[in-house]
Amino acid sequence: MTEAARDAAAAAAGARPGDARQPLELLVALLDLERIEEDIFRGVSPPESSVRVFGGQVAGQALVAAGRTVPAERQVHSLHAYFIRGGDPSVPIVYQVDRVRDGRSFTTRRVTAVQHGKVIFALSASFQLAEAGLEHAVAMPDVPPPDSLRSQAEWAAESELRIERPAIHRPFEVRPVTEPIWSGGAPGEPRERNQVWMRADGSLADDPLLHVCVLTYASDLSLLDQVLAWHGKSWATNRVHGASLDHALWFHRPFRADEWFLYDCTSPNASGARGLATGYFFAQDGRLLATVVQEGLLRVID
Template identity: 45%
Template sequence: MSTAADGAGSFLDLLTLEQPEPDLFRGLSHEGAPLRAFGGQVAAHALVAATATVDPDRPVHSLHSYFIRGGDTTRPIDYHVERIRDGKSFTTRRITAVQHDEAIFVLSASFHRHEDSPVDHQRPAPHVPPPADGHPLFDGRAPSAPEQAEAHAPRDDAAPRDDAGPRVGSKKWADERRGAWARRGFEVWAVSPVAPPAATGGEGEPAGAPSGGSQPAPARMRAWLRVTEKLPDDQHTHACALVYMSDLTLSHSIRGPEGGVGQGMQLTSLDHAVWFHRPFRADEWLLFDQESPTASGARGLAIGEFFDAAGTLVATVVQEALVRPARRPVG
């Protein structure tokens, strides 16, 4: 089994699983937060396992998942697939990720054979600069790694660690993480919104701008993402790749205008849901339009939409995260 934890190899290596039994799959995960498995890879692995038990002509159309405990990057994770239903049009699977004899993650996925639709509509894509006019998100000027202070489990002991190397969030730490993430085969370029001609407010407003009331407007973040290597043509692979990338930046929009993680906040993903609307390629540029419509009670909600370069809405993602002040190690 290839060890994705070391960041070597192709992007497809990150999605590779063993199959020791018909409905049992096994894989390793790399870090997201320090010493924690990256939640996007765990979710993608669960979808890989589910997809392997479904007819090829039924692509996934939605998934819903919960992060229960943090994953250990030094040990394999087992993915147990339950075949809930195989109907005429839909197939349903439930996947439980188990490590150290405990469930760490659960995911339900639904697959749908193609049907012609009597309706077809979407909202327009936002006006943003092309990727070439953006800046690399993981470059030390902003939080430089996915989930830099996040641990995918609601544990009281989940906190950024800076006692085993450069301080979490420091420029040195960011530079090291940037190189590690670049080797994993994808690009993320942040862009700012551009107001359409004759537009006032709306898309042209900066994130966190006042909306006319006492509360700040929803925090917003936009980025172009893609896998840098050529992927196979099957839509299953591209769906799994999108699930992986959908967890790279989404919860960062919960930070709000105060700066969030950069001001000592810790984000812990609680759940993750994806709806797939239309075919797409994850190895071509996808615009990820993300915002947090609300945050309260130590939880924040983030919603993201993926558009292809032609402006077609291909997927929607929703995530809730626990938001707490980051605790520093004693001494």
Template identity: 45%
Template sequence: MTGHKPDFADLLTLDSVDRDIFRGLCHAGAPMRAFGGQVAAQAQVAAGRTVDPDRRMHSLHGYFLRPGRTDSPIVYLVERIRDGRSFTTRRVSAVQDGETIFSMSASFQLPRDAEETHQLRAPDVPGPENLPRWWEPIDEAPEFRPFLLIDIRSSRSPAGRTDGSRATDGTGRATGSPEAASAAPESTAGDGMPRQNVWVRVDQTLPDDPLLHVCALTYLSDLTLSSTAYLPYAGLPGRLDIVSLDHAMWFHRPFRADDWLLFAQDSPSAGGGRGLSRGVFFNQDGQAVASAIQEAGLFRR
């Protein structure tokens, strides 16, 4: 594919329409459907534009209510819920053609030092420099042009399973026969959860704006998280559609989204047509910098 790479920051750029009202456009994901990670990240940008710059976003909780389209602008309406001495709260509604397609609450905090600290240990996986780029369709399909700004690396599980992970062929699809796939939940080692570990980063240098890096990580998290719940069923007959229902994130420590981050993901449950996935981002020093949880609809055709 040839042509000029756009700046990743352009994907999150919003126009100011009025006080607490912003407007943005989304690139194509599924045919004519806006990529949910971009909608959530733009909503974060809108919220952050109404908050003092010395405050840092530490959490968000969002619901995907309707699919967004790529041929019409999205308007972001920000409500100023609270401005406290330490914490600031905002609510954002993403509206397209008069209908709310996404709703989010976000909380910001004035940074402070605290003695209390503990964190999950990072899994022992190969580093990104020893792994191939993972999502080959990114390089082949024109509709994924914006994803050329993203680098994703994945360790390919050997036949069988490692640390309870589902064996994959490197694209998220399960290896082996449909019969083996159907038996995977029962034969998975340990606690029975499907797992995947991927290294991600924005594949260009970003400005030193902490809000941009937080929003970029939300964008990155939506690329692979819901597919974790899908892993045990990938080899079964028929087509399984995955639709994000809600998304929550917590930001624990400073990080840069243009540095390699390990996204360790698992899925503790799937049932009732919904799959729950969760993940923790680690920097290359092994520090847990952010957590994410998402529930997605799993619909077989």
């Protein structure tokens, strides 16, 4: 285990309550898994975790485990995952990698995350050697640049609800394009899109796998918010029982997660106490970087 991983394990165990490192440093440490056996890795959760492990964390850690069994010249282009059980943040998570296929152009890995002897999460990921081919992409929406917008922290500080920034958001600088639906403390106007600028709050090492895993973590931060926003509701102003059910991500072009990207989210459907949300990640220069789809359980308690 690296020094960073040892520090993260100590923090998760409560041994470093006064840890002075920045939130992004702690996130990078969480993604630096311990290899405990061939194709078996161990990860931890931060000390400020809620009652269950954040979905973006387990997805990012599982992708790290998969990526560490693949040659560096093969980059991940897609992942598909199911959240099976709520994770326990007080104990480590064991990630078991199955080397499904190593082809001439593509590599496939399957990862299961295990706690207390049970699978809590399952991920399949595909990696590809770089190839040239057809190129097109949807256009980025016309939105104000991030430097002209207020940060999420500023919106929260001025909100009637006096909302504290969740720990899972702290590794990122977030700037909503429009006023957050939760900021006024009253039921909001229904909206068909949720758009935020985001970037890692600091500099990241030049490791492509780290950048895609950080983006994977970020992809779970605000996606299901849009299902609620469609109905003028939010986590802050309504009693909502929610959980991610599955998650799919396609990576289209190289990027850095410590540079601004627009997360443009919408929701094509909600039914059966489930909501479906889709999101596009765009670079500031308009390039489409990744596409996300997630379904979640959403029970609004009136």
